[in-house]
Amino acid sequence: MSDKVKVTIDGITVEVxxxxxxxxxxxxxxxxxxxxxxxxxSKLEGSGGKCRTCLVKVSKGSEKDPRPMPKLVASCxxxxxxxxxxxxxxxxxxxxxxxxxxxxxxxNHPLDCPICxxxxxxxxxxxxxxxGVGNSRYEFVRRTFEKIDLGDxxxxxxxxxxxxxxxxxxxxxxxxxxxxxxxxxxxxxxISTYIExxxxxxxxxxxxxxxxxxxxxxxxxxxxxxxxxxxxVDAHRDCPSCKGKVTLWYKGDEVLRVTGRxxxxxxxxxxxxxTCRFETKNTSSWVIEGPRQISKTSVISANHYEYTPLPVIKxxxxxxxxxxxxxxRASKI
Amino acid sequence: MARxxxxxxxxxPGIHSFDVYRQNGGYRSVEKALKTMTPEAVVEEVxxxxxxxxxxxxxxTGMKWSFLAKPEGRERYLVCNADxxxxxxxxxxxxxxxxxxxxxxxxxxxxFALGAKTSYIYVRGEMMPQIRILERAIxxxxxxxxxxxxxxxxxxxxxxxxxxxxxxxxxxxETALIESLEGKRGNPxxxxxxxxxxxxxxxxxxxxxxxxxxxxxxxxxxGGEGYAQVGIGRSTGTKLISASGNLNKPGVxxxxxxxxxxxxxxxxxxxxxxxNGKKLKAVVAGGSSVPILPAxxxxxxxxxxxRLMSYESLADGGFQTGSMxxxxxxIAFDEDQCIVRNTWNFSRFYHHESCGQCSPCREGTxxxxxxxxxxxxxxxxxxxxxxxxxxxxxxxxxxxxxxxDAAAWPVASAIRHFRDEFEWHVTHPKEALxxxxxxxxxxxxxxxxEEVVGQN
Numbered sequence: 028m029s030d031k032v033k034v035t036i037d038g039i040t041v042e043v044x045x046x047x048x049x050x051x052x053x054x055x056x057x058x059x060x061x062x063x064x065x066x067x068x069s070k071l072e073g074s075g076g077k078c079r080t081c082l083v084k085v086s087k088g089s090e091k092d093p094r095p096m097p098k099l100v101a102s103c104x105x106x107x108x109x110x111x112x113x114x115x116x117x118x119x120x121x122x123x124x125x126x127x128x129x130x131x132x133x134x135n136h137p138l139d140c141p142i143c144x145x146x147x148x149x150x151x152x153x154x155x156x157x158x159g160v161g162n163s164r165y166e167f168v169r170r171t172f173e174k175i176d177l178g179d180x181x182x183x184x185x186x187x188x189x190x191x192x193x194x195x196x197x198x199x200x201x202x203x204x205x206x207x208x209x210x211x212x213x214x215x216x217x218i219s220t221y222i223e224x225x226x227x228x229x230x231x232x233x234x235x236x237x238x239x240x241x242x243x244x245x246x247x248x249x250x251x252x253x254x255x256x257x258x259x260v261d262a263h264r265d266c267p268s269c270k271g272k273v274t275l276w277y278k279g280d281e282v283l284r285v286t287g288r289x290x291x292x293x294x295x296x297x298x299x300x301x302t303c304r305f306e307t308k309n310t311s312s313w314v315i316e317g318p319r320q321i322s323k324t325s326v327i328s329a330n331h332y333e334y335t336p337l338p339v340i341k342x343x344x345x346x347x348x349x350x351x352x353x354x355x356r357a358s359k360i
Numbered sequence: 361m362a363r364x365x366x367x368x369x370x371x372x373p374g375i376h377s378f379d380v381y382r383q384n385g386g387y388r389s390v391e392k393a394l395k396t397m398t399p400e401a402v403v404e405e406v407x408x409x410x411x412x413x414x415x416x417x418x419x420x421t422g423m424k425w426s427f428l429a430k431p432e433g434r435e436r437y438l439v440c441n442a443d444x445x446x447x448x449x450x451x452x453x454x455x456x457x458x459x460x461x462x463x464x465x466x467x468x469x470x471x472f473a474l475g476a477k478t479s480y481i482y483v484r485g486e487m488m489p490q491i492r493i494l495e496r497a498i499x500x501x502x503x504x505x506x507x508x509x510x511x512x513x514x515x516x517x518x519x520x521x522x523x524x525x526x527x528x529x530x531x532x533x534e535t536a537l538i539e540s541l542e543g544k545r546g547n548p549x550x551x552x553x554x555x556x557x558x559x560x561x562x563x564x565x566x567x568x569x570x571x572x573x574x575x576x577x578x579x580x581x582x583g584g585e586g587y588a589q590v591g592i593g594r595s596t597g598t599k600l601i602s603a604s605g606n607l608n609k610p611g612v613x614x615x616x617x618x619x620x621x622x623x624x625x626x627x628x629x630x631x632x633x634x635x636n637g638k639k640l641k642a643v644v645a646g647g648s649s650v651p652i653l654p655a656x657x658x659x660x661x662x663x664x665x666x667r668l669m670s671y672e673s674l675a676d677g678g679f680q681t682g683s684m685x686x687x688x689x690x691i692a693f694d695e696d697q698c699i700v701r702n703t704w705n706f707s708r709f710y711h712h713e714s715c716g717q718c719s720p721c722r723e724g725t726x727x728x729x730x731x732x733x734x735x736x737x738x739x740x741x742x743x744x745x746x747x748x749x750x751x752x753x754x755x756x757x758x759x760x761x762x763x764x765d766a767a768a769w770p771v772a773s774a775i776r777h778f779r780d781e782f783e784w785h786v787t788h789p790k791e792a793l794x795x796x797x798x799x800x801x802x803x804x805x806x807x808x809x810e811e812v813v814g815q816n
Contacts, residue, residue, distance in 0.1 A: 076550040077718045079758050098757045104550050127754030131723040164747055167730045190716060209545065209716070212528065214726040216716035 032109040036060055036083075037117045049102035049113055050081055054292065060115050061292075063125075063154050065132070065239050066191035067103035068294055074196050075103035078189065079128045080154060084121050087112035099124055122158075129159035135170050135214060136240070137186050145241030147254040147326045150293055151189060172217060177207065178225035180246050180305050181235060185217045188242035194218065194234035201298050202228040218242070229268055232304040236287045236295050247305055248276075248284035255326045257283055259319035264312055269300040274319045275310075282308045291322045362629075363590060365578040365598045366571070367614045370458055376493065378500035381461040389580035390506055393469045394514040397580075402473035406576060408584030410596035415441060415532075415569030416647065416687040417762075418671045427556040428474055429564040437565040438471045438479040439541065440573050443525045443532040445484055446647035447709055448689030451600035452570035454612040456483070456490045460497040464520065466573035468506060469580055471518050474566055478519050481570075482537050485527040494522045529713035533761045534567040535559075536715065547717045548761035569687075571600055592618025595670035599688055606694035608632035617670045621645075622659050624669055625692065638694035641799050642778070645674050646686020648706045649766030651773030652699070653683050654802035679773065695799035700785050700792075703774040704732035710767035721764040724755040728771055735782060738789030745782050749775055778802070 031042040036053050037060045043052045051069065053061045062083055067075030075081075081103045085096040090110030099121060102113070115121055133155060140146045172185035190209070195218070198205035206228075207220045220226060226234075235243050257276040264271045276284045285304050287295030307313070321327045374380040381387075393402050407422030428436065440463065444452040456463060463481070471479045483491050498520050501507045509517050525531050526540045535549035538559050559565020575597060579587045588596045595617040604610045607625070609632040615624060624630045625640065634640050643658040644650060661667050662681040667674065674685045693702065711729040716722045728751055734740050752768035759765070775782055781797040 076760060079718055079720055082758060101550070101760075124754065124758055127751075128720060128758065131727070131751075131754060132719050134723050134727060165727060167727075189719065190722065192717075211716070212530075213711060213714040213716045214722050216722070 032107055032111075034107040034109075034111045034113065036113045037115050043107060045107075045109075047107050048075075049083060049085075049100075049105050049107055049111075050075075052107050053102065053113075053115065062102050062115055063150075063158060064103055064292070065150055065154065065189060066193060068193050068196070068237055069292075070294060070298075071193060071196040071200060071237070074191075074193055076101045078132065078191055080125060080132070080158070082121060082124050082128070084114040084118040085111060086114050086118075125158050126160055129155050130163060130165075132189055133159065133163060134165040136189065137169060137171070139187070143187065143241040144244045144249055144254075145187075145238075148289075148293075149241060150239035170214060175219065176225075176246070177220060177243075178227050178231070180232060180301065181226060182244050182246050182249065183218065184242055184244065185219070186242075187240050188218055189240055190216060190218070191239055193237040193239070194243060197233050197237050197298075198226075198228075198231070201230045201233055204228060229300050229302070230298060232301045233287070233295070233298045235304075236289070236298075239293070245284055245304075247308075251283050252278050259321060259327065261288065261316040261319045262313035263316065264303070264307065264314060266300060266303055269303060270297045271299070271303055272297050273299055273303055273313075275313060275315075280310070282310060282313075284308075288319065362614075362616045362619070363598070364614045365587075365590065366455065366462065366574050366600065367459070367612075375459055376457075376461070376497070378461060378497070378504060381459070382504070385581075386461055387465055387501075387504075387506055389577045390465055390468050390472075391512060393472055393580050394512050394516055399473045399475055402469060402580065405584040406473070406579055409579045409587040410584075410591075410594060411572065411575055411579060411587070412595065412671060413569060414571035414575065414599065414687070416446070416649075416684075418685060421568065421572055424556070424568075425470075425474060425566060427554075428566055429557050430475070431564070435478065435561075435563045436474055436476045437560045437563055438467065438474050438476040439534075439537065439560065439565055439567045440467060440479070440481040440570055441532060441534065441537055441567050442481055442483040442487070442490075442570045443537060444487075444570070444687075445529040445532050445713075446649065446687050446689055447706065448602065448604055448644060448691045449647045449687045450602045450604075451612050451688055453487060453490060454602075455570055455574060455600065456487070456494060460490075460493050461501065462574045462577060463494070463570055464497055464501050464507075466576045467520055468501075468511070468518060469576050470566075470568065470573050471520075472516055473576075476566075477517055478521070480521050480523050480541060480560075482523045482525055482531070482541055484532075485525040488524075491522055491524055498522065528715070529709075530715045530761070530763060533763065536761065537567060538565060547715050548763075550760055590616055592668065592670050593672055595672060595685075599669070599685070601669070601688045601690050603631050603690045603692070605690075605692035606635045606638060606697070607692050608635050615669055617668075618673075619669045621667045621669055621674075624690075631692070634692065634694050636694075638696065639799050639803055640692060641695045641697060641802055642693045642699060644689070644691040644693075644770075645683045647689030648691070648709065649762075649769060650684040650686040651679055651682070651769050652703075652777065653681075653773070654777045655799075656803055656805065657681055657777070658683070679769070680776075683773075696796055698736075698792075698796050699774055699778040699781050700732065700736050703771055704729065704736045706770045707732050707767065710763065714763060714767070718760045718764075720755045721759045721767065724751055724764070725767045727751055728755075728767070732771070735785050736792075738785070738793055740782075740786045740789070742783070742786050744786070745775055745779065748772075 062081035064081045065078035082099040083102040087093045089108030175183045210219045260275045262275050275282045369384045403425045411421045412418045526546045530536045531540045531546040533548045536546040540546035555565040626633045640655040644652045661676045671685045676682045707729045711725040714721045714725045752772040755764045756768040785792045
């Protein structure tokens with residue numbers, strides 16, 4: 028274990044490979060101390076550093092050079108050093124800065140969650156719920172854009188975009204030809220294609236999965252249903268162009284949409300092709316593996332009772348005794 | 361008359377041409393460096409001189425050069441940052457227009473010291489005449505054998521290119537400049553890696569300001585020791601100051617660092633006092649991004665010492681009562697100028713120039729601009745002032761590049777020193793549209809100020 032480096036995050040020490048980013052080291056520990064990330068995507072090279080929600084304080088640089096770093100650093104882009112000490116939720120400075128970033132991210136966001144397809148699996152929703160403040164001090168007109176159709180399958184609603192650049196990295200690294208990018212600068216910058224070209228590529232649908240907000244949405248799923256009413260099921264099929272490992276989202280017997288399998292940090296395990304995503308929407312094409320485990324905190328698991336005993340059981344001693352086996356299994360998980 | 365190192369021959373007719381420049385002692389440093397010195401010796405000489413970056417940050421140039429990674433078999437690059445876009449700064453343009461060979465001479469010596477075979481001058485896209493002047497000068501130097509293959513028989517090759525910039529303030533940030541030079545969108549890179557390790561095309565790169573590179577010429581000519589004797593303390597040498605605003609004689613001045621600010625503003629040798637017999641209200645000492653100071657604090661430090669034009673003295677008192685030398689864009693405001701309007705104007709600039717990559721700067725600069733606009737046009741509220749301070753704090757230090765800081769500092773400092781005026785804009789909205797707040801107590805002698813600080 029000599030080649031591993033020790034890093035302490037909020038008092039919890041973990042040994043990681045040298046060169047690991049602070050954010051990934053925190054993810055290895057897990058729990059509340061993982062900084063939120065809106066733009067970083069571990070599967071996309073070069074992503075991160077833009078949204079500034081993952082700012083942390085490095086209170087001790089390393090064993091050799093124990094000086095603290097002068098500014099807060101983006102944990103997704105800062106590598107760990109041996110003996111580094113990082114403060115995330117234990118530093119009031121970080122909490123304050125993060126609150127500021129959340130407020131700033133939201134000032135130009137339309138907050139149209141009630142009509143947004145991403146609601147329920149939106150990172151910005153989670154972020155503002157967990158780290159934001161209740162109200163905004165912004166009193167001006169928010170920037171708005173017209174909706175743009177990027178081809179017949181993807182719709183871009185730039186008003187909701189937080190400019191994380193993930194979809195640009197996807198197009199650069201997953202597809203063979205990038206047709207969209209950032210136009211303009213400052214708060215006038217927007218994701219767009221040059222002269223409204225359609226994005227037509229076998230893997231272009233992945234931009235929908237990586238989008239942390241509802242800016243890029245699946246046109247075959249738009250306004251069909253709220254995500255928390257659908258049932259996620261893991262499935263696979265023999266696909267010639269991708270691994271074919273997907274999550275099917277059912278409503279009744281009908282597959283409403285197909286996405287990649289997202290882990291607890293909202294990152295897909297494998298990118299999937301457009302044929303799987305848009306065109307294979309009948310159960311008979313898929314081999315069902317079982318229900319998809321969605322993070323317990325997500326609203327999508329709100330009406331799934333597999334793990335949590337009902338509140339009524341929690342409070343009633345008799346019922347706890349009666350359901351002892353169930354209860355132990357649940358609390359173990 | 362203080363000694364001039366860069367602009368000594370600026371008034372010689374035809375100094376922009378190679379022949380005249382050469383007759384006036386030009387390209388001596390190239391001969392000296394290439395024929396009698398090793399690259400290490402040149403770097404050592406620059407280190408001895410104590411030259412500090414003239415682009416704004418004031419980082420010791422010799423140190424920067426010695427940080428350059430020198431892996432075997434990899435190209436190294438020197439890039440001259442001539443993307444001068446800071447409001448209030450116009451020294452590089454002046455230097456390139458009138459004495460372009462000084463920059464080229466400095467580029468040759470600096471490239472030799474760093475072992476760069478190809479060097480670039482990244483000129484702001486709007487400066488088309490300067491680009492033509494530089495290209496002509498490069499052609500002249502090449503004809504005379506100072507550029508190209510085997511310069512002066514020393515076996516050292518150098519190609520020098522002028523690159524027109526992308527037309528954005530952010531391209532003056534070194535990593536954004538590198539991106540732009542590579543032909544990409546000029547977004548700053550996330551550091552580390554620093555350009556000294558991985559810069560242009562992932563090769564080790566040094567980015568220096570025009571004036572820094574030009575200052576290498578007198579350093580080699582007179583020796584590092586000789587250069588270090590000019591100036592004061594750790595601020596060695598001379599500095600070009602672009603003086604603008606309500607001054608009798610605005611323009612580019614070469615000053616010896618350590619000159620008292622009062623002398624710079626009021627002596628006839630330099631700016632010649634405030635125009636139209638008015639009184640000085642405030643000064644932005646180093647280009648729009650540094651904190652603004654009221655008249656009493658710019659002339660004296662909080663300890664009652666006279667303030668000098670040097671890196672240390674201008675920064676005396678930290679951000680509470682000090683400022684920065686920055687890039688030397690000296691803007692003076694007389695009693696009739698409105699600080700709120702000026703802050704709004706600066707803020708509007710940063711809003712327009714934010715690259716939009718990281719969120720605090722992208723959204724925060726626009727927010728500040730809108731709030732300041734509201735204050736300036738009489739729709740402000742008392743809470744807006746604290747809101748501005750808070751937003752500027754949320755931006756400062758949380759961004760990828762220093763543009764966020766540059767946008768936050770003028771706003772925060774204007775409110776720190778001119779809070780009365782901001783409040784007056786809220787309480788007297790109609791009056792604020794018709795007349796200015798005036799000089800108030802901003803030029804009063806300092807002891808009163810100390811008292812206020814003491815109470816807090």
